[in-house]
Amino acid sequence: MLKSSIILLSLTTIAMMQPMSPTQAAEPSKTSPAIHVDxxxxxxxxxxxxxxxxxxxxxxxxxxxxxxxxxxxxxxxxxxxxxxxxxxxxxxxxxxxxxxxxxxxxxxxxxxxxxxxxxxxxxxxxxxxxxxxxxxxxxxxxxxxxxxxxxxxxxDLRIVQNRADLMRSPQQRVRLVGQYVVTRRKPDPMSTGIPGFKGDYLTVQIVLQDGTAIALNSPLIKQSLRSAEEVKQYEGQLVEVTGRLESLPSPRKEQRSLTFIVPESIRLSFQQ
Known part of the structure; x- marks a missing residue:
């Protein structure tokens, strides 16, 4: 009886060691764990x-x-x-x-x-x-x-809201926050001006918290003139101007250089 048990145990062990046929093997899951969209x-x-x-x-x-x-x-x-x-x-x-x-x-x-x-x-x-x-x-x-x-x-650019911020950001791209202030003037009759232009010349300064004024574009170029549509949208509003700060040397030593910003975009500001 003992001999028969040993033979049976040996056969069982050998059978367990045999590789399973493809039909016997469990097929791997073809789907990843699922969750409901909700x-x-x-x-x-x-x-x-x-x-x-x-x-x-x-x-x-x-x-x-x-x-x-x-x-x-x-x-x-x-x-x-x-x-x-x-x-x-x-x-x-x-x-x-x-x-x-x-x-x-x-x-x-x-x-x-x-x-x-x-x-x-x-x-x-x-x-x-x-x-x-x-x-x-x-x-x-x-x-x-x-x-x-x-x-x-x-x-994520430096935010400029006063002169101290301005002094830390020379010749840099910044986000300038201030009030959009418009200056209107009649074209100079002694100059050629812009052919076909009618109405006032509109130039803009961004006035910072401490009263520092930054011009939009150099006053020496025509791009400093702003459109009537832009002025209507932003005049008197707190705006944020993204652009690069530049400066022009002052003709007088006792005067500060003229700082202006070359604007890339203008939008209403969410700054308080």
Whole structure:
């Protein structure tokens, strides 16, 4: 009896050691763990930057080539290689496509340019599921997947609101905050002026908190004249001008140099 038990145990052990046939093996799961879409609304979804999707953050890094072209300098073909989030270095750089918020005024960056943007990571599903080509003819497409991107709200530039801020920002791109003040004057009859121009010449200064006045563009060029439409929209309002500060030497030593800003964009300010 003991001998029979030993033989049976040995046969069982050998059988357990034999490889399973394909029909016997359990098929691996073809689907990833699933969650219902309604679970996303109350759930904090973390993005590639290590922050919740939709959280406003500051990122910095450099502009690199996107997926479309390695040579194009068009904004749609560029991506953001993020090196820092909220001034904290990432362990590994993260590259994201980007878009500009609808009402934001952002100067398009150049390839290899450094950037510092305020915005938030978001995303959406893109591509085409394979099953779609069982219904229609196949076309070139990307696999259906979720893709993160960074939504840019504004550049993180120094804010200039008074002369002290101004002195710290010579020849720099800044966000100038002040009151939009208009000067109207009749064209000088002794000068040729602008051919066909009718009405007043409109020039603008941005008056800061302490009364310091910064001209929009150099008064020596025609671009210093502002349009009637712009003046109607902003006159007397607190505005934010994004642009580069420049200066002209004063003809008199006892006078300060004339500082002006070359504007890239103007909008109503949310500063208090």
């Amino acid at each position: 679970q996303l609304r109350p759930t904090v979804v973390m993005g590639k930057l290590g922050q919740p999707l939709g959280k406003v953050i500051t990122i910095s890094g450099k502009v690199v080539s996107g997926d479309r072209s390695a040579k194009s300098n068009h904004p749609d073909d560029l991506a953001l290689q993020v090196l820092q989030v909220n001034d904290q270095a990432l362990a590994t750089p993260v590259t994201l496509p980007w878009t500009v918020f609808t009402t934001a005024a952002i100067k398009p960056p150049k390839l290899h340019q450094a950037f510092k943007y305020v915005g938030y990571e978001t995303g959406s599903f893109t591509g085409v599921p394979h099953e779609a080509f069982k219904v229609l003819s196949a076309v070139a497409s990307r696999e259906f997947h979720f893709e993160s991107r960074f939504e840019v709200l504004q550049e």
